Structure formats: structure tokens, C-alpha cells
Amino acid sequence: MDTQRTIPFERVSDAIERDLAGTDVAVVAEALEPLSTSQVVQLLERLDPRRMALAYRLLPKRRAVAVFERLDAAVQGDLVGALQDEDVAAVFGQMEPADRAVLLDELPASVASRLMQGLPRGERELTAVVLGYPERSIGRRMSPEVVSLQADSTASQAMERIRTRLVDAETVYTLPVVDQGRCLVGIADLRDLMAADDQAPISELMAEPIWVTVTESAEGAARLCADMRLLALPVVDAESRLVGILTVDDALAILEEADSEDQARISGSEPLRRPYLATPVRSIVRSRVVWLLVLAIGATLTVQVLEVFEDTLAQMVVLSVFVPLLIGTGGNTGNQAATTVTRALALGDVRPRDVLRVALREVRVGITLGVLLGVLGFLVASAFYGMQIGAVIGLTLLNICTLAATLGGVMPLIGRLLKVDPAVFANPFITTIVDATGLIIYFLIARAVLGL
Amino acid sequence: MDTQRTIPFERVSDAIERDLAGTDVAVVAEALEPLSTSQVVQLLERLDPRRMALAYRLLPKRRAVAVFERLDAAVQGDLVGALQDEDVAAVFGQMEPADRAVLLDELPASVASRLMQGLPRGERELTAVVLGYPERSIGRRMSPEVVSLQADSTASQAMERIRTRLVDAETVYTLPVVDQGRCLVGIADLRDLMAADDQAPISELMAEPIWVTVTESAEGAARLCADMRLLALPVVDAESRLVGILTVDDALAILEEADSEDQARISGSEPLRRPYLATPVRSIVRSRVVWLLVLAIGATLTVQVLEVFEDTLAQMVVLSVFVPLLIGTGGNTGNQAATTVTRALALGDVRPRDVLRVALREVRVGITLGVLLGVLGFLVASAFYGMQIGAVIGLTLLNICTLAATLGGVMPLIGRLLKVDPAVFANPFITTIVDATGLIIYFLIARAVLGL
Known part of the structure; x- marks a missing residue:
């Protein structure tokens, strides 16, 4: 937020990041003192594990527990790795059973079991209860300490x-x-x-x-x-x-x-498990490279389609000039629809069995968008390249928009039915399919209209 | 959620939607009775305003207020339009000042002022306090009824x-x-x-x-x-x-x-103000068409770039075969980076002044991704089209990935600095810029390597 309150903090935070490189830790301890818990959390999540542990050990004990509880589980894991055993045991004993269970998932098994051993019996039992439920279930995240x-x-x-x-x-x-x-x-x-x-x-x-x-x-x-x-x-x-x-x-x-x-x-990458600045570059690469490869391999479909039509392209080089515009528009239309439906699914506004209703709506949306863009495309392309090319572009836009909106709306629902994350199933797949199909439509229309 | 609890509801909900078309409202009133408030809300948000008002009037009075409060403000507005005046006044008097303020923004001024007139004085004053703060400020959404x-x-x-x-x-x-x-x-x-x-x-x-x-x-x-x-x-x-x-x-x-x-x-559309199924098709079209047009106009840049290189294309038609693959990969890389940074901005993990730090990380991420994809692209393209084409594809992928990741990471921060929604500024713009620049890079490399 852009408030007076946060501006001094930003300056303090910079100073602390600098001072941690030096040797005079007393300066840092003093600078940390007036910060709120959330400010300390924000600050730590910007540091690498070594400097994080350094700053963390400067916090007073009670405060340290409060800060630790608010860190992301993956960051907690990093910090545990960089801290001394006794520091860790003290914090671990103070955590809530559910938070403890989440942290244990992050740690190497040997560290995890050593920490569990160190707990008093009652606490150990509460934690074991939580750990007994399947991963990603609410049992793992609830608190067993309920007053009934x-x-x-x-x-x-x-x-x-x-x-x-x-x-x-x-x-x-x-x-x-x-x-x-x-x-x-x-x-x-x-x-x-x-x-x-x-x-x-x-x-x-x-x-x-x-x-x-x-x-x-x-x-x-x-x-x-x-x-x-x-x-x-x-x-x-x-x-x-x-x-x-x-x-x-x-x-x-x-x-x-x-x-x-x-x-x-939705953007075709795996979620980061740490705050952005606390994530090592190699983890960022890992979160993106698989999807990028899958999408690139999918995109070789477009290479094959274009090869099939290479003769048509050679006859009319001007056709290749519109390829990025046409498939780009298809991709955009598909992503718009897929994102809307994915969000509606997450919020419970739409259910998988609404698939027909959604398809019907998106066909109508797609045709409307297609007519608008198609007419515009026809007029502009006609002006520069003549009526025939104009007709090819206009008709292609109409078809691509309808196809893309419908696919984009339906794919997240199919994803949910197949128990795949709708977000993955939707946008990345749509781009590939719409690109390839869009090109086929384009060249078939071009051949028909231009008589090639 | 896929639980036993919601399956009977889905069946009930379908039956009610059907029965509302008929004339026997008593059947519907009976079917509504055992549903929870949230189920009634979910049900209403799937209906058009006329049928929504019909179903709403069948609810017992106290329940009706609870349901009304939980509807999206835009849906409340639709419902007010379809209900009788006395129904509306009764509900309006029971709402919290902040919720009332949000609803008033949705209504025509004449309806809004008539409703305000009907309030008891104390309630009118509380609502006026809330209305006095700027739109989108927390003053509009807080409750003035605080116990200190x-x-x-x-x-x-x-x-x-x-x-x-x-x-x-x-x-x-x-x-x-x-x-x-x-x-x-x-x-x-x-x-x-x-x-x-x-x-x-x-x-x-x-x-x-x-x-x-x-x-x-x-x-x-x-x-x-x-x-x-x-x-x-x-x-x-x-x-x-x-x-x-x-x-x-x-x-x-x-x-x-x-x-x-x-x-x-992020997907280049305006947010819907109602739940998906309650949004008329023309509103969905409106939420998408402007961005789609802007992006299509932006994409005419690619047409111009390709025209500049039309001679090169005519000499080597095979070059056009790779265009969708190359710009698609650039777009994907850029979107991955932009989405990550946009989310980190929203959560406060990254601040606009981190722009250099983010740029540096994304350059490294981009180069790494570019080397991986570039080597792969070189090998595959060499196998099918010979070493020279392979080198062109490999080098282009390396450059495009680096450019796209860096732009993708930096654009949301620039958007925030310019006080534009980072999500708008990032993904849609990136696609356009990366597409056009990517094509220039591709043809320059092709000319250099192939000696055209």
C-alpha cells in the first residue's frame, strides 16, 4: 500500500538488508526492534536462508515464535535448515498442530522425526492426529483444539x-x-x-x-x-x-x-512455494520449463500444419504475413473465455454439469466477437490488400473467434470432470489447439476464396 | 465441492429452475424451504432477473434479508429492478451501512434517493458517512458501527x-x-x-x-x-x-x-460484475471486445514487420513455418514471468522499487530457459531442416526467451509505477511487444546466418 506508514519501513528494510552483510549485528537488532511482526516477516522473506537465519536469531524469543508462525511453510523449512537445533526445537514446541504438520511436510524425514521426538506427549498426539489425514485435505489444516x-x-x-x-x-x-x-x-x-x-x-x-x-x-x-x-x-x-x-x-x-x-x-507455470524474491533462480526455472517445453512441443503441430500448406504459402507469400495476427487473436479469445470459466468454477458459480449451458453461451459470445472483428478485419485488409484477401481475413477471424471462445469455455469444465486442475487443462492446451486448428481454417478458407 | 451434501442440492436446484417456468409457485416455495442461505444464493445467481424476483418473493421475510445481503451488488441491483417497491424498502432498511452504500452505486439515482428517503434518520446518517468517502477506498466498505x-x-x-x-x-x-x-x-x-x-x-x-x-x-x-x-x-x-x-x-x-x-x-478482459451464469451474453462480449480489439490492433505491428521481411520470406518460405512456434514460445515465457510478478506485487512480496532486482533475476531465468529451449530447438530443427536453419531457430529461441522473461518481469512493476493496474499493463502488452520484436530478431538472425 502507498501509505506514509510503509515508506519509513521500506527505508529501514533496505538498511537492514545492507547491514546484514556487515559484522555489527547490534545495529540490525536495534533496527528490527520497532518493526511490526508482519514487517519482520516481509523483511525475512526477501533474504536468502543464511542472512534470514542471521536476522532471525536477533529477534527476542517470544517475537521469534510469532514471526516463525507467519512465514510460508517452504521458507520455514529453509530457515530450519540454517538454524541451530535448540532454536528450532523451542519454536516447534510453540506452534499449532496444523502449522506443525505443514512444516513437517517440508523437512527431511530425519529432521522431522527428531523434532517430533522433542515434543511433550500431548502435543505430539495432537500433531499425529493432523498428520493422519490425507495431504491437501482439510484434516491437515484444521485445528484439533476445539471447544465444544x-x-x-x-x-x-x-x-x-x-x-x-x-x-x-x-x-x-x-x-x-x-x-x-x-x-x-x-x-x-x-x-x-x-x-x-x-x-x-x-x-x-x-x-x-x-x-x-x-x-x-x-x-x-x-x-x-x-x-x-x-x-x-x-x-x-x-x-x-x-x-x-x-x-x-x-x-x-x-x-x-x-x-x-x-x-x-493459468499462465502455464507451476506455483512458486516461496515468496518471489526468496525463490532461487533455479526453482523459478524449474517452475516454468516443463510447461514451456510441453507447449513448445505442442506448437510443433503448427509447424506441421504450415508444412502441409507450404505450396499455398509459396504461391501467396502475403498469406504468411497475417499468421501471427490471426493465431494471436484466437489465443486471446480462448484465454479470455478459459480464465472466466476457471474463476467461476473456483467460486462455485459454475459446475461441471453446466458444460452445455456454458458451451451455448460461449458460442454466442464467440460469434458476436467474431462478427465484430471479422467485419473490421475485412474492411482494413480489403483497403490494403484487396477484397479477396479481405474476405479471407474476415471469414477466418469469424471462425477462429467462435472456435476459440467455445473451446476456452468448455475446456476448464472438461478438466474438472477429468479431475485435472482446470487452470492447467484450459489455457495452455487452448493455445496449442487453437493455433493449429486456426491455421487449418485459415488456409482452407484461403484456398477456397482465392481458388489456389 | 464434490461431497454427498451438495449432490442432492444440485438436483433440487435443477428442479426449482424448471418449476419456476411453470405456474405452481407453491411447489417452488416448498423446495426452497430446506435449502441453506448459501444454497439459495447460489441458486438465485444462476437465474435471470425475472425468475430471480419470482423465487426471491417466495422466501420468508427474515430469510429474504439474509439472502439479499449475500448477493453480489450488481445482482442486488438487478433484483431491485425486478421487485416491488415495498419489498425493496423492507430489505434496504435491514442492510448494513457499507453494504447499502455498495448497492446504491449500482442503482439509478432516482431509485437510490427514494430508498435513502425511506430510511430512519440514524440509519440514513450512517449510510451518508460511508457514502462520503472516495470510491474504492476502505471508507466505503468499513462499518461505522464500531464498539470502542x-x-x-x-x-x-x-x-x-x-x-x-x-x-x-x-x-x-x-x-x-x-x-x-x-x-x-x-x-x-x-x-x-x-x-x-x-x-x-x-x-x-x-x-x-x-x-x-x-x-x-x-x-x-x-x-x-x-x-x-x-x-x-x-x-x-x-x-x-x-x-x-x-x-x-x-x-x-x-x-x-x-x-x-x-x-x-491478466487474460486481457474486464472482470464480470455478476456471477458468470447471471451475466447476459452482451455483457460478456463487452467485457472482452475492447481488449481483443486493442490487442488485434497491436498485432498489426506483426503484419508490418512481416511485410518488411517479405522478400526474405519469399526467398525462404520455410522460414514462415516456424513463426507461430517462435512467437508462441515468446508469449508463453513472457506471460509466465508477468503472472508471477503480478501476483507477488498483489501479495506485497515485491515492490515497484525492486525493479532492478526483478529484472536481473528474470534475465537469468530467461537465459537459462533460452539455452535449454534453444539447444533443443537447434537439435530438432537441424535434424529435419539442416544445420543452418537449426542455428537460426536455436539462436532465436535463446534471444526471444531472454527478452520475454525480462519484459514480462519488469512490465507489471512499470504498470504499478504508472498507477495502471499491473495485470492489464503486463500480459496483454507483452504479447504484442514480444511478438513484434521476436519477429524482427528472427529475421535478422536468419539473414545473418543464411546470408540472405
Whole structure:
């Protein structure tokens, strides 16, 4: 943000980055002191692991824990590698079970098991619970430290119970209500408990619960929490028994990762697991090279198509002049449609079985765009190259736009049906297919109109 | 989400969509009854305004308000247009001031002022406060109904005060602390107040506040709230006086809009203001056609470049066969870099003044990718077309990848410096520039190597 507040921080942050290269660490410790936790996090995420560990060890102990918890898991992993064992053990013991589980996934197995050994028994058990659920499931990201209320207790009994859990519970503001068998039957808000009569039964204060099962995807659960504007979402097992809670702050972290992933995939690269400046160049290359190669190999299709039409090209060199414009427009139209539908899928506005409805809409959108661009293309190309070439360009634009919009709209849905990330399946594939098909359409139209 | 829970809903939802075409509304009212608020919202957002109003009027009154509040502002506007005046007035009176302000922006001025007239005085004033702040500022999206505590009061006095505001306050879980002059001096958590001694002064229970000023951008404030994992963020005026609060649920709504906007812009289209299926085809066309035209006009640059080299092309028709592959690879490389940096900018991982650092990294990434693809391109092209063509393709890929990655990384930062949406400035522009420059590089290399 462009506020007065952040300008001094930027200067401080630069100074610290410089001073870390020097030998006088006291200067750095002093400079770190007035910064907020988030500023320290921002600063550390700009440094390489060695300098990060150097700066991290200068933080007071309590603060260090708060900062560590807010780093991306991959960055935490880097930092653990660069820190001394005792520093790590101290922080690890303070983390929440779910955050601990995410970090353990980042670490070499030997480091992970050594850290787990060092935990007190209760903490180790909580962490093991979280680790027992499948990767990418909400079980991995929820907190097992949930305060539940009994449906048959009263408001004052509930308040008593809450008071005993003020310190360790993940949240006391949203309270799942369970029956004798620990099955979720409702959800109560602390605010309503405070406003209620002491003797009011919880069963009358609670609302219908919204919940997820523990094996559902973390992204789906986080999206539900956000969509419903909930402060916390109870998590239950297959028998409807309460096993944990997802708070909105953890949901936010999950959604941030998911949106970063979608954006990366739409552009045909793998998401980075660290903040950009903290990612080594070789990891950036790795995140991009595979897709780039796949797309380049896909693009050899266009080489083959053009070879087939090499004679036509040799007769009319002017045709090759329009190739980048035509396939570029096709690619743009396809990407627009694919991005819109991918986003609508992520937000739940569109479902895979809407495929026909989406196809129908995109055909109409594509034809409209195609007519607009086609007429314009016809007029401009006619003016410079004559009516015949104009007709070829106009007709090709009409066909390419319709094809690209339809494919672009349908592909993400097909991706979802095939259980592939819709973002991957859509944009990168579309470019390849639209390019090749577009060229075939172009030359067939050219041959027909020009009589070649 | 693919859960058992949503499958029956999908079937119910289809049935309702069908039944709305018929005449027996009682069937629909009955079908709506067991659905959750979010399911009703999802359902309505799939319908056209006429059928939406029909279904909406079948909801019980209290429920109708809850549903209305959760609709996108543009959809609310459509619905208001299709509903009777008295229905609208009832809902409007129940909305929060900030939500009301967002809806008023959607409505024709005459409807807006009629609705404002109908409000009780207190509500009208609260809404006017919110309307007084610039569009897209956090002032427009915050709630002015904030419970503040006095720094010199005690925990028990504070709890008393909170109890009187349980019904109307936006939140009672995060409590801004102010001094005598209403200046923000701290922030207290209800949980800590509950755990404290009755006589403990608030000044000892509060923490350093994190805050935003009321004219800052709504997206920036929401991002801060999310980054810091806050349940609520106090909003102050230029004199540090508390004027409102942004709760995390409203922050979530703002971030969802901002991320949708970024994704749309990256693909060269304007964001849709309604859910996909509720957007008329002509609005979808409008969201895409301008960018498509701009990009097509930009692409005429490639036509001009190719005309300059038409003689070279006529001499060696085979050169034209590689054009889509080469510019496609350039476009992909550029988009990968631009998307990564755009996302890093949005998350605050990169700042505009990092432009040199980013450029340096992307040059290295580009060269590495270029060497990998270039060597591969050389080998494959040599095998089919001979060493000379192979060398042209290899060298061109190396140059194009380096150029595209660097431009792709730097453009979003330049966009931010020029106060243009980095997402717009980056991807669409890159394609155009990389395509044209790439072609020039290609033909210059070809002429040099082939001695044309």
C-alpha cells in the first residue's frame, strides 16, 4: 500500500538488508526492534536462508515464535535448515498442530522425526492426529483444539466451560455444539451466549451448523468458510463426530495459496512455494520449463500444419504475413473465455454439469466477437490488400473467434470432470489447439476464396 | 465441492429452475424451504432477473434479508429492478451501512434517493458517512458501527459496555481502544478481557494497534487484514481518530473481487460484475471486445514487420513455418514471468522499487530457459531442416526467451509505477511487444546466418 506508514519501513528494510552483510549485528537488532511482526516477516522473506537465519536469531524469543508462525511453510523449512537445533526445537514446541504438520511436510524425514521426538506427549498426539489425514485435505489444516458445548447444558454452564479454555483453544468465538455421542448438532456464537439468560439451554441458542468432513479438500473447505462469511467452520469425521475446527485466518492462508496456484497455472507455470524474491533462480526455472517445453512441443503441430500448406504459402507469400495476427487473436479469445470459466468454477458459480449451458453461451459470445472483428478485419485488409484477401481475413477471424471462445469455455469444465486442475487443462492446451486448428481454417478458407 | 451434501442440492436446484417456468409457485416455495442461505444464493445467481424476483418473493421475510445481503451488488441491483417497491424498502432498511452504500452505486439515482428517503434518520446518517468517502477506498466498505473502549477504563467496565452493544455492533470480538480525543491507541481482544481481572485497566490488556486510514484503498486494507490474520482492522481518519472497522468477512468479499479482477485482467478482459451464469451474453462480449480489439490492433505491428521481411520470406518460405512456434514460445515465457510478478506485487512480496532486482533475476531465468529451449530447438530443427536453419531457430529461441522473461518481469512493476493496474499493463502488452520484436530478431538472425 502507498501509505506514509510503509515508506519509513521500506527505508529501514533496505538498511537492514545492507547491514546484514556487515559484522555489527547490534545495529540490525536495534533496527528490527520497532518493526511490526508482519514487517519482520516481509523483511525475512526477501533474504536468502543464511542472512534470514542471521536476522532471525536477533529477534527476542517470544517475537521469534510469532514471526516463525507467519512465514510460508517452504521458507520455514529453509530457515530450519540454517538454524541451530535448540532454536528450532523451542519454536516447534510453540506452534499449532496444523502449522506443525505443514512444516513437517517440508523437512527431511530425519529432521522431522527428531523434532517430533522433542515434543511433550500431548502435543505430539495432537500433531499425529493432523498428520493422519490425507495431504491437501482439510484434516491437515484444521485445528484439533476445539471447544465444544453440550446441547443440553445452559448458557452459564457454557460460559464457565469457555472460561477454562480461554488460553489454549483455537477460537472461543464460534462454538460447535455436540450431543452425548460427540456428533455435531449445532453452532453457537459467543455473542449470543453473552446476550442470553443464564438458564437458557444451548439447544435454543444454537443455529443449524454448516460443516465439512475431514477428508474434503482444504481449498473447498476454506472457500465455504469464506463464502458463508464464517469466523470458523467445524470439521467432522464420517460419523458426524466433531474432530476439529477451521478458523477464518487459516482459511485465508489456504485461499491465498489456492489463488496463487490458479494464477500460476493459468499462465502455464507451476506455483512458486516461496515468496518471489526468496525463490532461487533455479526453482523459478524449474517452475516454468516443463510447461514451456510441453507447449513448445505442442506448437510443433503448427509447424506441421504450415508444412502441409507450404505450396499455398509459396504461391501467396502475403498469406504468411497475417499468421501471427490471426493465431494471436484466437489465443486471446480462448484465454479470455478459459480464465472466466476457471474463476467461476473456483467460486462455485459454475459446475461441471453446466458444460452445455456454458458451451451455448460461449458460442454466442464467440460469434458476436467474431462478427465484430471479422467485419473490421475485412474492411482494413480489403483497403490494403484487396477484397479477396479481405474476405479471407474476415471469414477466418469469424471462425477462429467462435472456435476459440467455445473451446476456452468448455475446456476448464472438461478438466474438472477429468479431475485435472482446470487452470492447467484450459489455457495452455487452448493455445496449442487453437493455433493449429486456426491455421487449418485459415488456409482452407484461403484456398477456397482465392481458388489456389 | 464434490461431497454427498451438495449432490442432492444440485438436483433440487435443477428442479426449482424448471418449476419456476411453470405456474405452481407453491411447489417452488416448498423446495426452497430446506435449502441453506448459501444454497439459495447460489441458486438465485444462476437465474435471470425475472425468475430471480419470482423465487426471491417466495422466501420468508427474515430469510429474504439474509439472502439479499449475500448477493453480489450488481445482482442486488438487478433484483431491485425486478421487485416491488415495498419489498425493496423492507430489505434496504435491514442492510448494513457499507453494504447499502455498495448497492446504491449500482442503482439509478432516482431509485437510490427514494430508498435513502425511506430510511430512519440514524440509519440514513450512517449510510451518508460511508457514502462520503472516495470510491474504492476502505471508507466505503468499513462499518461505522464500531464498539470502542476507553484506555483508562477497567476490564469490568469494558465488559459492561460491550454487553450494551451486543446486538447492533459489527463485531465485539476485536475492540479498538481510544483515548479521550477518540484517537486510536490500542486494540483489545474480547478473549483477553474475559481472562483478565475485573479491575485490570484496559491500557494494560491492549496490544499495539494495526490500522488503516479511511482513504486508503479497500483492497490494500483487506490484504493487510488477511496478511495479519486479523478478525477486524480499525479504520482511522487523517487525525488518527477512530471512524470505523473492517471485519474479516468483509475483507474476504473485497479480496474475492480483487482476485477475480486480477485474473480477468491478466487474460486481457474486464472482470464480470455478476456471477458468470447471471451475466447476459452482451455483457460478456463487452467485457472482452475492447481488449481483443486493442490487442488485434497491436498485432498489426506483426503484419508490418512481416511485410518488411517479405522478400526474405519469399526467398525462404520455410522460414514462415516456424513463426507461430517462435512467437508462441515468446508469449508463453513472457506471460509466465508477468503472472508471477503480478501476483507477488498483489501479495506485497515485491515492490515497484525492486525493479532492478526483478529484472536481473528474470534475465537469468530467461537465459537459462533460452539455452535449454534453444539447444533443443537447434537439435530438432537441424535434424529435419539442416544445420543452418537449426542455428537460426536455436539462436532465436535463446534471444526471444531472454527478452520475454525480462519484459514480462519488469512490465507489471512499470504498470504499478504508472498507477495502471499491473495485470492489464503486463500480459496483454507483452504479447504484442514480444511478438513484434521476436519477429524482427528472427529475421535478422536468419539473414545473418543464411546470408540472405
